[in-house]
Amino acid sequence: MHQSAMKAGIVRPCAQALLAATLLFGSWAWADPEAVSIVQDPTAVGIPVGKREAKTVKFNLEVQEVLGILDKEQSRTYMYWTFNGKVPGPMLRARVGDTIEITLRNKSDSAMIHNIDLHAVWGQGGGAALTIVAPGEEKSFVFKALIPGLFVYHCATPIIPQHISSGMYGMILIEPEGGLPKVDREFYLMQGDMYADDVRTSLDVGNTGTANTVFNLDRMLAENPSYVVMNGSAGALAAAPMKAKVGETIRVFFGVGGPNLTSAFHAIGAIFDRVSNLGSLTSPLLTNVQTTVVPPGGATMVEMKLRVPANYIFLDHAIGRLTKGNLAILKVEGEAVPDVFRPGKLP
Numbered sequence: 352m353h354q355s356a357m358k359a360g361i362v363r364p365c366a367q368a369l370l371a372a373t374l375l376f377g378s379w380a381w382a383d384p385e386a387v388s389i390v391q392d393p394t395a396v397g398i399p400v401g402k403r404e405a406k407t408v409k410f411n412l413e414v415q416e417v418l419g420i421l422d423k424e425q426s427r428t429y430m431y432w433t434f435n436g437k438v439p440g441p442m443l444r445a446r447v448g449d450t451i452e453i454t455l456r457n458k459s460d461s462a463m464i465h466n467i468d469l470h471a472v473w474g475q476g477g478g479a480a481l482t483i484v485a486p487g488e489e490k491s492f493v494f495k496a497l498i499p500g501l502f503v504y505h506c507a508t509p510i511i512p513q514h515i516s517s518g519m520y521g522m523i524l525i526e527p528e529g530g531l532p533k534v535d536r537e538f539y540l541m542q543g544d545m546y547a548d549d550v551r552t553s554l555d556v557g558n559t560g561t562a563n564t565v566f567n568l569d570r571m572l573a574e575n576p577s578y579v580v581m582n583g584s585a586g587a588l589a590a591a592p593m594k595a596k597v598g599e600t601i602r603v604f605f606g607v608g609g610p611n612l613t614s615a616f617h618a619i620g621a622i623f624d625r626v627s628n629l630g631s632l633t634s635p636l637l638t639n640v641q642t643t644v645v646p647p648g649g650a651t652m653v654e655m656k657l658r659v660p661a662n663y664i665f666l667d668h669a670i671g672r673l674t675k676g677n678l679a680i681l682k683v684e685g686e687a688v689p690d691v692f693r694p695g696k697l698p
């Protein structure tokens with residue numbers, strides 16, 4: 352995101368010094384060695400429910416505040432607030448009719464209070480009021496999954512957009528009776544907008560003394576993110592692409608944590624065969640869609656058969672955001688299919 356980020360005007364003088372040092376000493380020379388990857392594995396999609404009866408299901412989530420890699424190329428780090436150490440948090444999977452117990456624990460070394468609001472819940476705050484946990488605390492609540500769908504969950508502790516932007520979102524899939532149709536591979540992607548600026552003084556908002564970027568409230572209020580990420584980190588899923596093979600049918604669970612930006616979700620070089628619009632699993636499917644709209648706190652489920660080998664790029668087609676780190680690559684290998692796509696001219 353290097354040059355693109357510079358063009359976007361988000362590299363400040365201290366970052367340029369950092370960049371110079373990176374060039375001299377190799378990438379990562381200035382990175383805090385404590386910083387970890389917070390990128391959620393895009394193949395971590397949970398276990399499909401299949402044809403089982405409704406039952407009781409328990410999910411345990413732990414809030415972890417971790418110094419994470421925001422932009423590896425730029426050696427930028429950020430103090431993420433996460434569910435289970437990754438962004439997005441774990442994909443939770445159950446079926447309609449299940450009785451679900453959610454337990455939220457806040458690690459004792461956390462600095463902040465947190466909670467969880469799941470959009471799959473019918474009830475006050477989606478569980479937020481029942482799960483307010485100070486550092487070291489643990490709370491639970493129970494809900495019945497009345498409605499199937501692909502739902503976002505997030506922290507709802509003030510300042511809510513700061514908690515969301517800092518990584519506190521994920522998805523819960525409530526499958527219909529009988530489960531979803533079988534596909535060859537499933538992937539889990541979420542987009543978020545981040546308002547991280549380089550630390551200038553020790554008094555910067557939220558500066559813990561370790562991360563080299565901090566949340567900027569004015570930037571968030573102006574809805575002008577410095578980064579738009581897939582699975583938490585700029586360009587991470589381009590550096591480590593998802594993989595599939597020609598002929599396979601894939602399903603992508605895509606959600607937007609936000610807090611602010613609506614995504615024009617698109618796959619470069621492909622067309623979605625089926626779209627579960629807005630994450631609804633009970634409405635007629637849209638078919639043959641180029642770009643689909645996913646609002647903050649919303650989701651979609653897209654399926655497609657992979658016709659030809661290519662590096663397909665999933666992104667927000669508000670394409671200025673590509674320069675802010677917003678892309679994920681699906682590397683599809685297999686024999687060329689010249690009848691569908693080939694170089695050159697017709698005879």
Ligand SMILES: [Cu+2]
Binds near residue numbers: 466
């Ligand atoms: Cu929180």
